[in-house]
Amino acid sequence: NLRVLLRARPEGKVGHEHFEVREEALPSPRPGEALLRNHYLSLDPYMRGRMSARKSYAAPVGIGEVMVGQTVAEVVEDPTGTFRPGDTVLGGYGWQRFCCVPVAGLRKLNPDSAPLTTALGVLGMPGTTAWVGVTEMSPPKPGETYVVTAASGAVGGVAGQIAKRMGARVVGIAGGPEKCAFVTDELGFDACVDHKAPDFPDLLAKACPDGIDGYFENVGGAVQKAAWPLMNEFGRMAFCGSIAEYEDAEPQPGPNLGQINRKKLTLRGFIVSDHPRAFAEWRRIGSRWVKDGSLKYREDVVKGLENAPEAFMGLLAGRNFGKLIIDLG
Numbered sequence: 554n555l556r557v558l559l560r561a562r563p564e565g566k567v568g569h570e571h572f573e574v575r576e577e578a579l580p581s582p583r584p585g586e587a588l589l590r591n592h593y594l595s596l597d598p599y600m601r602g603r604m605s606a607r608k609s610y611a612a613p614v615g616i617g618e619v620m621v622g623q624t625v626a627e628v629v630e631d632p633t634g635t636f637r638p639g640d641t642v643l644g645g646y647g648w649q650r651f652c653c654v655p656v657a658g659l660r661k662l663n664p665d666s667a668p669l670t671t672a673l674g675v676l677g678m679p680g681t682t683a684w685v686g687v688t689e690m691s692p693p694k695p696g697e698t699y700v701v702t703a704a705s706g707a708v709g710g711v712a713g714q715i716a717k718r719m720g721a722r723v724v725g726i727a728g729g730p731e732k733c734a735f736v737t738d739e740l741g742f743d744a745c746v747d748h749k750a751p752d753f754p755d756l757l758a759k760a761c762p763d764g765i766d767g768y769f770e771n772v773g774g775a776v777q778k779a780a781w782p783l784m785n786e787f788g789r790m791a792f793c794g795s796i797a798e799y800e801d802a803e804p805q806p807g808p809n810l811g812q813i814n815r816k817k818l819t820l821r822g823f824i825v826s827d828h829p830r831a832f833a834e835w836r837r838i839g840s841r842w843v844k845d846g847s848l849k850y851r852e853d854v855v856k857g858l859e860n861a862p863e864a865f866m867g868l869l870a871g872r873n874f875g876k877l878i879i880d881l882g
């Protein structure tokens with residue numbers, strides 16, 4: 554049973570030395586448990602937080618424990634008789650090929666309703682994050698300018714399309730011309746600005762001639778600094794994540810908060826798991842849009858569990874292009 558364990562806690566950048574890829578014996582189910590085989594593993598930025606012992610909204614992974622992560626799995630054996638061998642389930646079963654878990658927490662997936670990987674991306678946690686972040690935390694009015702960072706990614710790509718459906722003029726921010734072209738040509742954003750361009754703050758200002766009314770923050774750092782001065786009065790900022798800062802050894806100094814007062818801004822931080830009802834709501838709405846082809850998404854699927862550490866480092870450095878998923882075969 555191939556497993557990826559946390560070997561050491563990174564202080565700054567994550568490296569191979571922080572993981573241990575190990576072959577172990579196949580587990581056998583205890584009373585109340587089923588044996589599962591993971592087929593798809595979701596890699597997400599929050600995992601960087603779980604590698605650290607810093608105080609956070611979720612407990613860290615212990616040293617020597619298997620890395621956490623959501624997976625789509627197949628039931629191999631269920632002595633409780635609740636599931637049949639071959640059933641597909643969704644849950645947090647971690648970076649490992651096989652695992653034994655209590656059947657009580659398993660959610661069955663219907664493989665005919667949507668491609669299985671969508672349960673980890675566009676119709677799963679990242680898609681729900683976009684739904685909550687736009688509609689509840691920073692709802693745009695028709696005609697307003699709405700800016701989305703990490704716009705080609707799992708959360709950002711969906712967030713911009715939702716804001717567009719609500720009538721906003723949507724401007725994405727992404728790294729490099731290829732991702733920017735995807736954001737406008739495939740996802741249908743009105744514009745996209747490359748944060749790697751040397752004159753990025755000017756380009757962002759040009760792309761937002763009427764200022765910014767809604768801002769969906771996935772990145773933080775230099776990208777956020779360029780956006781702050783462009784915020785309009787009564788603007789709304791949804792603070793979803795700050796991936797550019799996850800590998801900083803020390804927290805970055807904050808922006809000049811006087812703008813919140815002068816511009817009467819509303820800032821909303823949120824964690825999607827605090828919105829449990831939103832998951833089913835988004836599945837219902839989002840799956841309709843995925844089915845009729847009006848909601849576009851891109852997945853970046855990497856084969857082999859042994860490649861998960863390298864792929865995860867790539868996610869933190871912007872080398873993924875779309876929702877990052879490991880195909881365990």
Ligand code: NDP
Nearest residue numbers: 598703706707708727728771793794795796797824825871
């Ligand atoms: P993505 O699929 O968007 O992948 C991460 C992307 O972040 C990279 O591809 C890269 O895009 C961008 N990025 C990485 N480093 C930098 C940097 N230094 N500067 C600018 N951009 C960078 O990931 P997700 O969609 O899964 O997650 C996006 C954000 O949402 C993260 O901050 C995550 O923590 C947060 N999140 C928050 C949740 C919540 O409940 N609040 C739930 C889920 C996610 P590019 O090449 O375009 O720069």
